[in-house]
Amino acid sequence: MTAARSPEDADARLADWLARCALGDRDAFRRLYDATSPRLLGVIAQLVGRGALAEDLLQDVYVRIWKAAGQFRAGAGSPMAWLAATARYRAIDHLRSRATRPEVAVADLPVRGDGDDPDDDPTHRLPDPGAGPAGALEARSQAGAVQLCLSTLQGAQQQSLSLAYYQGLSHGEIASHLGAPLGSVKTWVRRGLIALKTCLERSGWSEATS
Amino acid sequence: MNLFVADLVDRLASEYVLGTLRGGARRRFDALLPAHPALQRAVAGWEARLLPMALKAEPVVPESRTWKGLEQRLGWIGPAAAVPAPVSVKLRFWRLVSAFASLAALALGLTLRLAPSQAPMIVVLHATQGTQTIVAGLSPDRERLSIQPIQPVALTAQQSLELWALPKAGAPASLGVISADKLTALSRRALPADTRGLAVSLEPRGGSPTGAPTGPILFVGDLSL
Numbered sequence: 001m002t003a004a005r006s007p008e009d010a011d012a013r014l015a016d017w018l019a020r021c022a023l024g025d026r027d028a029f030r031r032l033y034d035a036t037s038p039r040l041l042g043v044i045a046q047l048v049g050r051g052a053l054a055e056d057l058l059q060d061v062y063v064r065i066w067k068a069a070g071q072f073r074a075g076a077g078s079p080m081a082w083l084a085a086t087a088r089y090r091a092i093d094h095l096r097s098r099a100t101r102p103e104v105a106v107a108d109l110p111v112r113g114d115g116d117d118p119d120d121d122p123t124h125r126l127p128d129p130g131a132g133p134a135g136a137l138e139a140r141s142q143a144g145a146v147q148l149c150l151s152t153l154q155g156a157q158q159q160s161l162s163l164a165y166y167q168g169l170s171h172g173e174i175a176s177h178l179g180a181p182l183g184s185v186k187t188w189v190r191r192g193l194i195a196l197k198t199c200l201e202r203s204g205w206s207e208a209t210s
Numbered sequence: 211m212n213l214f215v216a217d218l219v220d221r222l223a224s225e226y227v228l229g230t231l232r233g234g235a236r237r238r239f240d241a242l243l244p245a246h247p248a249l250q251r252a253v254a255g256w257e258a259r260l261l262p263m264a265l266k267a268e269p270v271v272p273e274s275r276t277w278k279g280l281e282q283r284l285g286w287i288g289p290a291a292a293v294p295a296p297v298s299v300k301l302r303f304w305r306l307v308s309a310f311a312s313l314a315a316l317a318l319g320l321t322l323r324l325a326p327s328q329a330p331m332i333v334v335l336h337a338t339q340g341t342q343t344i345v346a347g348l349s350p351d352r353e354r355l356s357i358q359p360i361q362p363v364a365l366t367a368q369q370s371l372e373l374w375a376l377p378k379a380g381a382p383a384s385l386g387v388i389s390a391d392k393l394t395a396l397s398r399r400a401l402p403a404d405t406r407g408l409a410v411s412l413e414p415r416g417g418s419p420t421g422a423p424t425g426p427i428l429f430v431g432d433l434s435l
Contacts, residue, residue, distance in 0.1 A: 022338050024376055024407040024430040026286065033277065038269035046267040055276045062280050070338030070427050071244075077254030084264040085227060085257040092229040146262040164230045165263050171230055193224040200259060 014079035015072070022070035029066055036080070037062070040087040047091040047168045057094055061087045088168075095168040149199035157192030160185055216248075223252035227260055244339065285334070286432070333408055335431030344429050346408060348401070355385065355396045362391035363428070365412075371428070372417045376407040387417045407432050 014036070020028035040061060045054045064086060072082050150158055156178070163169045163177060175185045225231040226239050243249050281287045335344040346357040363371060371390055374382035383402055388394040388410065411418070412425035 022427050022430065023382075023409060024432055026432070033280070037276075038271045039265065039267075041270040041272050042267035043264050045270050050270060054270070055272055058272055058276060059280045059283060063283055066284060067336055068339055078258050078261065080265075081254070081257040081261040084261055085253075088229065088264060096232060146259070150263075161228065164228050165260065168229050170232050174230075189225070189228070189230055190221065193221075193228065197224075197259065205259070 011078055011080065014083070018065075018069045018072045018079055021066055029062075032065070033062060036083055039080075040083060043084050043087045044091045046166060047088070048094060053094075057090050058087070061090045064090070092168050096170075145200060145203045145205055146196075149196050149203065152199055153192050153195055154188075156180070156184075157188045157195065160188040161192045161196070164189060219248055219252050223249060224256050227253060227256035331433075333431045333433055335408055335410060335429035337429055338427055342429070344410060344431070346431065348433075352401045352403075352405075355401070356393055357388055357396070358393040359389075359391060365390045368415050370413050370415050370417055371410050372413045372423070374409045374411060374423060375401050375405040376409055376430075377402050378404045378406050381422055382409060384418065384421065387413075405433055 014032065017028040017032040017035075021032065037058065041054060041058050044057050044061070048054050048057065065083065068086075072079060150161070153161070159178065160174050163174045169177065171182060171185050171189065174180075174189075175182045178185065222231060222235075222239060226236065231239060239249075243253065278287070331348040333346040333348060335346065337343065342359065342361050342363065344357060344359045346355060348355050357373060365371065370387045373385040373388045373394075373396070375385055376382050383405075385401070385408075386394075386396055388396075408431045409423070409427050410429040411423040411427050413423070414425075418424050
């Protein structure tokens, strides 16, 4: 594992750590935490903002990862996708239980690839665990495919998906935010997801390498 | 699976991952997931598709006390060794301590029957999925072990639970088959000296045919105190 690492290598390493966690290996858990916690905290902070709350939710996420590590099945999907999803679900659960939340600035949403500049804040950008040049390129093209496909969606569909994904808004919240009927929002979200999937399939997207 | 169902599964999975599946529907979906591989596959597919969006979030390095608090919540270090944590974390920690104390009291009662004059070591084994626990009491000489699931574990007639000692290095050593709902007392089966944890796996009736765990690990608990 010293040469250029592919995403498969990084995934294999994460999957190995998860398997060891299921057997109670604390060292593996620490390595998993060190390698992935900045990513997961970033995912959480995007939904709830930075600070003590985000760090608290991050603890919840890793408690769950420790206890549910055996649930991750290698081959069923990418471990990083599973970890990031676990973090997102915890943050969404929190938002669900919360009555008020800060105003959303639609203009700030990273929809069309803005904010994609790797040099925008070098102090917070850690090297992706295990991703060498080849891995970075691969990840870049996958992220690029998703961004490209998002940009082909109709404005309302794109906006609805972004509000749901980046801000954790519900159908109802998106409707009141956009001043649109609930039924329309549900249709935009549903059609947006179908269009995204179709576009990714057309661009040769393969789940196996994600 | 017919086309209509496949379509519905994919749609529910996509909105689950996106986060727009809410309330009772989300809870029902959560409850269905563990038993439905088709749902799991659909969810994993959408998690992978949307992952690049999640990873666009700028990484944020957690504070060092977050790891300390995590160790504390997992019961790996005592509160004294930890740096001050936010109030909510403390509250949750004490809730955990009180839950642990009631389990420990139960296990203590079980073990005292075996070793009335000595203070046993209590090990709580947590389910790798779900919230079930198994409590084990270990005599100070590590030669007697009593173990009992707090909630009965559902098994078919063809399945058994097997207890394993996890050494610091090397393969797990079998400690024998244990009851899924009653107290099991294991004696004269000294634990290997370097045992750092216990695990319970799902095995064919009568235990693993190979001498190593063959089924999923259902419970794990830490012994290194």
